[in-house]
Amino acid sequence: MHSTEQSLKAAEGLLAARFGGSPALTNPEDLGGSGASLVLRCRVSPNPFLQERTIVIKRLPKVEEAESADDAPVEFDADELALIREIVAYQYTNTLPEKVRPGPLLLAYDVAERMLILSDAGDGANFTEVLQLPDASERRSAVRKLGRALGRMHAASFGDAASYQTLLKRQCQKFNINPGTVVDSDIDIANLINEGIELVRGNNIEIDETVLKFAREAMERQGRPDVRSFTPFDLTPDNIMVHKQVVFLDFEWASFRDIALDVACVIVGFPQDDTTPALTDEECTEFLTAWTAEIGHVWPTARDADRVAHVLMATLIGWAFISLNMLHQGQQMSRKATRRVIYAEEPAQSAPRDLLEMLPEQASDMATTVDAINRFALRFDNEDFEPVVRFTQRLKRALARQGGHPMTSTSANR
Template sequence: MTVITESRIAGVVRAAEAVLSHRAGAPVTLADPEDLGGSGRTVVVRARVLANPLSMDRTLVIKVLPADEDPRAFHRELASYKYANALPNESRPGPQLIASDPESRVLVLTDLGHGRSMNSLLAGTDAVEASHGVSAWGQALGRMHAATVGGEIDFLAILRRDAAGSEDVDILAESAGRAVADAPAQMTRLGVQLPDDVRTRLAAGCDLFSDGDHRAFSPSDVGPENILLNDDGVQFMDYEWGGFRDATLDIAYALVTCGAQLSPVNAGHRADLEVALVDAWRSEVHAIWPALRRDVDCARKILTARLLWTWLSTTWMLPAQDLAAVAEIRQINRAGFVVSPAGYTHDWALHTNDPRVVVARWTDLSAAAVRGGDPTIAEFAAELGAALQRTWLT
């Protein structure tokens, strides 16, 4: 766990005051900083506005990325906030950007308030409340996707203006590509045969990052720990490495990452909650993507993306094949953060240090494939889950 000292928080507040004062043309004073945590060594602080020449909200959220980490992370996130600021209020996925400074890696955002986390809702004991929550989650994803279709050129223009070259980087796409390339060797080590159809589906999942029929904006990490429910609805709180990809990657990511948060009560309604999440998402996007109205086609595409995410989360716990692979594959440090070769860290909702979570993801994938009428994926997921169970838990 990263320890944030009082002096570091004070430095963050001073940096935000400087950015806001420059923007306002008059001194802005902040007080009562509250550490909200962050991803990796990122610092996130809530502060109260005292001197307020811009008539800003009474509280703001300040986010500062470490100066010695990959600058592309900051530029990606800044471009994502700038792009999202231009969306209609009802389609905006999260907080608004108030001010920024690329040199000091500072973002000043509107405060979404306290609200309730999606994690706590899924961990509760009210299945009806959980169903309403995941439906709201799916609708929010769908509204964001529908509002951003066709906006990729605008997003890339913002990104290129701020930092040339950042548009070429998607660290999850890179990691997924290496994981898929490594799949045959890893399967052999696990004693599992990789069917040709599954290999093809894994490759198709990778293609959804750069291609796909349903491209839209994604904050990138849309897992439940990055979702807040407040008076304005569902809010996505983390835009690090945001960009455009096939929207089915987002809905599949939500399905994969929500399972570990379910209480025993809600876990008993897992299939119903998944249906509620997907149906709510489809209700918002079927008008622009009519092909998703076909249950079989929609289920197959989501299953392909889900297969990819489940395999990627698995490879982060498997040993690398050799020293060259160690240098390329995203590695996991003791704090549980995915570490890129450039040194950038992010605690993705997809990542887990618990082998039971990964085994459960394969079990859930197999069950979803059975429901979707896909026996090849169902059998493969069950076999791999059993192999991981033997390897890690017996």
């Protein structure tokens, strides 16, 4: 683990090399990084070359270096590949206009030091706190802000995947690595959904053909360039800060993906996080109205409420199978769980097949996701959603036997 003193010294050198002068960093505040990562907020001494007065240092834990021949190619571990993805994501978002920029500015980085230096996003409330507010009107206001922020980000980046790929190729050339290596280290969403389907089948839980069609559509959308925008993917409540506008943090899993993934993720209550409830029906309506208002001019489908509901249902079903698969792998639905998921061409036949081998809190989190999908399906007069209702009710009964009950809001009807 890097010490605070060592990290401050390394960051000072990195800022000096990037901006000039002799910046001094003081008053370090530990912001609590994910896993063993170190995240510090520091004050910056006055510097004519650097306008920021506070900055955030993010540093991944160091690893033991293996001995290798001088002419051997440099190998990057999973954390370093994730860091390169995050660098590219920040470089891309830094090119967006300020009013639609989703996160902090990337000021400097050093892959060898496993370090990023970012502008300070401030001290706004995170979405975990927002979703626990007793005042329903405050929550609805924050949910609308989230919908607008996601919509603006999706609209501003829609159809711009080529720019992102150019930045990725430049980073890979810089470190003499194949771009495919970085891409292969990313999340394979379609494979996660497929493994989730096989897991449910292996536990003799009936999946209606209509539900399978929705799941296959979610898988197929992952390969479609016409539905992609920049998305953080790791949309957990503690990665979302609410100021005058919403700020997204942590882009380790950011890329160009199906825009419906972010939207469905919010609706089902952030399935990577087990601390917050799903949105109420009223909050869901506020959120979707705000999002569609921002995205409609570049994605005309958003103006068709029935079509949006169909797309979101496919993605919600996809999230259900993703979540079940991740829990089956033994992972808490928390930040960075996906990094430890093992992908395979075929589901591991030697793995335990009992879907219900999970802790009560895991079952409760999964029940929240399933309940949100069930409520979403019941809101629409659509015969294709009826099998979804039956499927989610079967899953809810199975999860209830494990002590899994959906998290509820203090003021909402669920």
